[in-house]
Amino acid sequence: MRDPDALLVRAGVRGDPERDQHFLIDDRVLDRLPGYLPDSADTDHVLEIGGGTGALTDRLLDVADRVTVIERDPGLATFLTDEFADEIEAGSLTVIEGDALEVPLPDFTASVSNLPYGVSSEIAFRLLPEKRPLVLMFQQEFAERMAAEPGTDEYGRLSVTAGHYADVEVVEPVPKEAFSPPPAVESAVVRTTPREPPYEVPDDELFMRLVRAVFTQRRKTMRNAVRNTTHISGIEDAEAVVEAAGEDLMSKRAGNVPPEAFARLAAIAAEVDG
């Protein structure tokens, strides 16, 4: 395996936090990351967002038939193209220079990525609807909110919307010292295993809008949250929705409402609002 420190020297970079560049230099963390993919994962075509100097890319090439890396920094994309010239020639690696929020995504079967934290949420919600297993490095606080259960302080919009697409688990906390330069906050690795949600929604968009709306008022009862956020949820007749949803749900606070109850509320909203 390529040595992460030697890659930094060869690339002649230090990592620019302004450009979300914190390179993983801990070999043990790097070696473990691909192994967090679920056993059932198809490793035919693994996508890596933010290749950096290629330390993780190298480990992914070891387990995958094909790897595609998307890297925004033109200098790093050029370095990756030179460093992995043999793998590119052999057809096992493709380097795409571009913004992972804008370039078309390849038809990947799984993704393992140490994400740029400035856009980690946007990237996660670009990948999750693709319904592929993901192993992603996030800021620890974000990772814990993503995997949180109802009734906990961390549970919120992020937990419900991520859980709509997949089972979400925090699989490893990662200290700052594992990166160069070290980020300001601790990190954690999240595994998402795609599955159908254990409930039905009339339409994904209405469900997401409703969840977003009521969590802007998480200290209020659901009754007041539904009434106060129609500009976000798009609900036209809030009183009719509150009435139809019933006292038990409407007297709770959003932080104690499980995803299936939000789904039921979305179904009621779709029916009552027409």
Ligand SMILES: C[S@@+](CC[C@H](N)C(=O)[O-])C[C@H]1O[C@@H](n2cnc3c(N)ncnc32)[C@H](O)[C@@H]1O
């Ligand atoms: C946290 S570093 C990880 C680098 C490398 N994979 C590693 O583990 O050492 C994130 C990488 O994403 C790149 N990056 C930042 N924003 C990006 C974006 N919007 N699209 C693609 N790459 C991006 C940065 O240049 C940097 O190389």
